[in-house]
Amino acid sequence: QEAVSIAAQGSNIATIGIVPIHPEVGYGYIKYTSKDGLLSAKAVEKFVEKPDRATAEAYLASGDYLWNSGMFIWSVDTFLSNMKALMPKHYEILNTITQNIGKANYSEVLNEEYARLESISVDYGILEHAKNIYVLPGSFGWDDVGSWNSIERLNPVDENGNVLKGEVQALQTKNCTVDAQGRLVAMIGVEDMVIVDTEDALLICHKDHTNQIKEILSTLKTNKDIRL
Numbered sequence: 737q738e739a740v741s742i743a744a745q746g747s748n749i750a751t752i753g754i755v756p757i758h759p760e761v762g763y764g765y766i767k768y769t770s771k772d773g774l775l776s777a778k779a780v781e782k783f784v785e786k787p788d789r790a791t792a793e794a795y796l797a798s799g800d801y802l803w804n805s806g807m808f809i810w811s812v813d814t815f816l817s818n819m820k821a822l823m824p825k826h827y828e829i830l831n832t833i834t835q836n837i838g839k840a841n842y843s844e845v846l847n848e849e850y851a852r853l854e855s856i857s858v859d860y861g862i863l864e865h866a867k868n869i870y871v872l873p874g875s876f877g878w879d880d881v882g883s884w885n886s887i888e889r890l891n892p893v894d895e896n897g898n899v900l901k902g903e904v905q906a907l908q909t910k911n912c913t914v915d916a917q918g919r920l921v922a923m924i925g926v927e928d929m930v931i932v933d934t935e936d937a938l939l940i941c942h943k944d945h946t947n948q949i950k951e952i953l954s955t956l957k958t959n960k961d962i963r964l
Contacts, residue, residue, distance in 0.1 A: 738775045739809040742870050747817065749863070750777065750809040753802025753871040754878045759792035762883045762947045764804035764859065768871050777870035783863055786947050802871060805878055808863065815862075823861045829853055884930045884946045887913045902933075911943070 739750035753766045764786055768778035783804060787795060795801040810818075820827040829849045836845040863869065879886045888911075891899050898906060902916030910927045917934050930946055932939040937956075941949060 738777065739872055742774050742777055742872075743809045743811055743814070745774070747814045747868055748774070748810075749814060749818075749866055749869045751780070751863075751869060751871050752805050752807040752809075752874045754805050755873050755875045756796050756801065756803050759789060759796045760803065760885075761786060761789055761792050761944060762885055763880060765792075765795055765801045766804050766871050767801050769800075774870050777872045780869040780871050783859060789944065802873055803878075804859070805874065806859070808858070818862045818866050822865050823856075826853060826861070884913060884932075884941075884949070885943055913943075 739752065742748050742750040751766070753768070756765075765784045767781045767784060769781045770778060772779040784795075784801075816827070819830070829852055833846055833849050836842045839845075879889055888897070888899050893899055896906075896909060897911040898909060899913045900906060900916075901914065902918075903920045904914050904916050904923070905920065906912070906914070906923045908925045909923045912923065912926060912929045912931065914921055914923070914930075915932045917932075919933065921931060921933050923929075923931070928943045930939065930941045930943060939949070
C-alpha cells in the first residue's frame, strides 16, 4: 500500500528491497540513503551488480544495502515515459505493436517487431538510470527461487547439509545440491558443489560461482560446435 501511494505521486518509482540476512553473492543489491525519503521508504542511491564475497560482506556490515528483489511499483505513465527517455527503440517498437492491435495483420506485426527488441532487463534498461526511486525494506521470507543456492534453503537437507534428488551416492560429501535426472551420480569427498545431470548436459559448479551459470549457458548457445 505504501509503495502504491509513493508511485501515485508524480513520476515516482517504488521498489521493495529485502533486508539481507547473509552475504549473498548471487543477488544484486540496492544502496539507499536516509535523505529525501517518502513515508517509510528510503531514497535509492544506486543499484549495484552481484558482488564477490568480500564486497557482499561489506554491504551486509554497512547496513546501507538491501537485496534487489526485482519488485517494482509504478504507474503506466511513469513506466512509458521512462522507456521513451531511456529505451527509445523499445518505446518505438511498443508503439508500433500497439497501433496494430485489432488489425488483421496484428500477429505478423507482433512477431516481426518483437524480434527486433534487444534482450535487456528492466533493471539495466530503466531502473539503473531513472530518477525518483524509493525503496521499502521488506522482511517476509523472500528467496530467489531462480537461484540454485536457494534450493538448500527451501528443501530438507540430510545430516551433512546435502540436498540430493534422484539416484545419488554420496560419501564424505557436505553442503552439496545434486539433481540427478537420469543416471546414477556418485560423489566422494566434495563440498559446496551444485551438480545437475540432465539428458543434454552435466553441470558441475561451486556454490560460490552459481551466478555465472547464465554466462556459461550463453557461451554454449553461441558455440555452433555444441548442441544443447
